[in-house]
Amino acid sequence: MDVAAERIDRLHDLARAAAADGEDDRARYYVRLARRVAERNRLELPRTFRRFTCDSCDAYLRPGTNARVRLQDGHVVVTCDCGSHARYPYDG
Numbered sequence: 001m002d003v004a005a006e007r008i009d010r011l012h013d014l015a016r017a018a019a020a021d022g023e024d025d026r027a028r029y030y031v032r033l034a035r036r037v038a039e040r041n042r043l044e045l046p047r048t049f050r051r052f053t054c055d056s057c058d059a060y061l062r063p064g065t066n067a068r069v070r071l072q073d074g075h076v077v078v079t080c081d082c083g084s085h086a087r088y089p090y091d092g
Contacts (some may be wrong), residue, residue: 004041008034012049021062027060056084 015030031053038045052061059080061067068079071090080088 002041004037004043007037008043008045008049011037012046015060019062019065024059024066026057028058031058031060041074051078051086054080054082054084055086056080057082068080 011030011034013041015027015034018024018030034049035045037043048069051066052069053059053077054061057080059082061078062079063069064080066081070077070079074089076090078088080086
């Protein structure tokens with residue numbers, strides 16, 4: 001595994017832990033840092049990382065805490081506290 005990919009995985013773990021502890025600013029910092037590492041190394045962020053971060057405000061999303069998750073017409077709609085929406089298809 002590439003060094004940059006390992007760092008992105010580590011930052012994802014740190015962001016999850018910080019968000020669980022209620023340190024939203026620290027989690028946001030880790031998310032921004034991981035995005036910057038991926039951008040500089042021309043890597044794609046892992047799917048789990050993309051699904052649990054807000055594209056608008058870089059918050060680490062925790063359903064029920066700072067994100068609302070709804071199912072609608074074959075899509076999962078995730079709404080962040082900042083008001084942005086993300087839609088992902090699902091089979092179900």
